[in-house]
Amino acid sequence: MLESNLAKLAKWLRFLGHDVKVLEGEINKEELAQNQDRVFITTSKRWEDTLKRVDMRYLIVPRHDWELQLCMVVKHFNLSPELALNRCAYCGGELLPVKKEEVKDRVPPKAYDTAYDFTLCPRCGALFWKGTHYEGMVRMLEKALNRC
Template sequence: MKFLLEADLEKLAKWLRFLGQDVLVLKGTINKRSIMEQGDRVFITTSRKWERHLKDWGVSYLVLPRDDWEVQLCLLLKHFRIRPTLLLSRCPYCNTELERVNKEKIKDLVPPLVYEFGYDFTQCPKCQGVFWKGSHFPRMKKMLRDILKRC
């Protein structure tokens, strides 16, 4: 599934990307043209004022509550029946699909201990970000489990 989120949903976008979802964030003016230019995506907003317009424009959408990104994530996953698995297959910053890379290629891009003990590195071909399942990965899994308990 492909999503288009309004700009104030950046944290939600990042977590959806952790789950392997194709997510763009609409920065700037929200109008029919800016939404339609992004192709066939489900528009995610926290503003009910867009609901009538989105219906008129034939845009698929979901309106989420405004304040709590964890509740937003729960509701979105349930609504679209998305499996909550940390795939880490997309860049959390620019949405590009990550590529597996040889450890030597990223030697100068990661801390020495990460290079020495890390494995299974991926890199974003667009922004050049480097990612790995380090000590943060179990914390991310726990955080996701805790979030899902709130649903």
């Protein structure tokens, strides 16, 4: 579980294949207590006493630096640093493979010619594919993981 100000971190944790819940709006103790099987990631130390009281695992990460945040989370929880790309970056739903031909009308022509590994989120309808941006994502991940 992440605070809403950690949306970019949430997106990258989803790229790595993790089920991430972003808490929108006011966070209350009851919601934390109901999600004790999760880890709470925050930028604020003010939650520390509450999290200890409800016996919830947590990690405090620095503000405004998603690369350092990602590096800290991956190292702290010993997560695999590989792009799984099996979860929707927007809602966290599990992606399903789709045939390239089935989504031709939803992909820009230039991307359609070069892209591969098309996946669809059944929860929100988002469409993903590996294209020219994939290598850039790999480089961004490597850069982030070298931050700590």
